[in-house]
Amino acid sequence: MLELYHNNISVCAQKVRIALAEKGIPWVGHHLEFARGDQVTPQYLKINPRGLVPTLVHDGQIIIESTVIDEYIDEVFPEQPLKPSDPVERAHMRLWSKLCDEGLHTACASISFAAAFARQLAHGKTPEELEARLAAMPDPARRDRQRQIILHGFDVPFVREHVKLYDKAIGDMEATLSKSDWLAGSSFSLADISLIPYIERMNRLGLEGMWAKRQRVADWFERMMARPSFSAISDFDPVDYDDRVKEKENHWPKVKSIIES
Ligand SMILES: N[C@@H](CCC(=O)N[C@@H](CS)C(=O)NCC(=O)O)C(=O)O
Numbered sequence: 001m002l003e004l005y006h007n008n009i010s011v012c013a014q015k016v017r018i019a020l021a022e023k024g025i026p027w028v029g030h031h032l033e034f035a036r037g038d039q040v041t042p043q044y045l046k047i048n049p050r051g052l053v054p055t056l057v058h059d060g061q062i063i064i065e066s067t068v069i070d071e072y073i074d075e076v077f078p079e080q081p082l083k084p085s086d087p088v089e090r091a092h093m094r095l096w097s098k099l100c101d102e103g104l105h106t107a108c109a110s111i112s113f114a115a116a117f118a119r120q121l122a123h124g125k126t127p128e129e130l131e132a133r134l135a136a137m138p139d140p141a142r143r144d145r146q147r148q149i150i151l152h153g154f155d156v157p158f159v160r161e162h163v164k165l166y167d168k169a170i171g172d173m174e175a176t177l178s179k180s181d182w183l184a185g186s187s188f189s190l191a192d193i194s195l196i197p198y199i200e201r202m203n204r205l206g207l208e209g210m211w212a213k214r215q216r217v218a219d220w221f222e223r224m225m226a227r228p229s230f231s232a233i234s235d236f237d238p239v240d241y242d243d244r245v246k247e248k249e250n251h252w253p254k255v256k257s258i259i260e261s
Helices: 011-023 042-047 066-076 087-122 127-135 140-155 157-177 190-204 215-226 228-234 252-260
Strands: 002-006 028-031 055-058 061-064
Touching (some): 066 190, 087 140, 087 157, 140 252, 157 190, 190 228, 215 228
Parallel strands (some): 002 028
C-alpha cells in the first residue's frame, strides 16, 4: 500500500501526486494542515523529522524528499518510465530537479509567503501563539525566513533575491524549450513534473507576467495543464493556506519592479 502525507497545495506534494497520476498508481492520503502545525506534531516528526511534506510510506518503508520519492516511484513502478533512457537526457533531468531542490523551492516559499501565506499564518493568532507555532519548526533557517517575511513581506532583501532567482529559472526554461519540446530533451520526464507545480504556484499568485514574454514556457505550461495528471493539482482545493489570490490581490507590479531593479 502507498500512503502519502501531503498538503493539497504543497508544491512538493504536487510533484509526487503528478508522478503517481502519470503512472496511474492508487494511493491513500493523509492531509496535513500547515497553519495549525500538523507537520510539527511529535507524531509526524517521528515519520519525517524535518517537519515537512511530502512523506511516502510504501509497505511500511518511509521515503522523504519529493525528488527522491519521485525517483523511487519510477524505479518501483517501471511502467510508463518517467526518466529518459538516454544518460545525457537523464543528467539534464537531474539538473532540473537540483534546481528545484537547491534554490527554486526556497524562492517559491519566500514569494508564496510574502504574497499570501504570511498573513494567513498570522491570522487569528496572538503574537505569543504565532511565536510558539514558529518555534515548533525544526529548521531554524526556515523559521527565521518566515519571521522576517511576516514583518517585511517583499521588502526583505533575500525575498528580492528569490524573485530574481525565479525569473532567471524561467528564463533558463525558455532557453531550453527553444531547443527541445521537454525540459530534459525528447520526452516528458521527471524534469517537467518537477517544474509544473512551481509555474502553477506563480500562476495562482497572479504572477504569470513572469512568462508573458516567454512564449515557449507559456506553450509548455498549456501542454502540462492539458495532461490528465494535472488533476493531481487542480482537483485538490486549498484547505488552510490558500495560494489562489490572483482574483483578490495584485502582487505583480511589486514583483515586476523587483525583477526590473
Ligand atoms: N526538499 C523538500 C521540501 C519540502 C517542503 O519544503 N515542504 C513544504 C511544502 S511544499 C512544507 O512541508 N512546509 C511546511 C512548513 O513550512 O511548515 C522536498 O522536496 O520534499
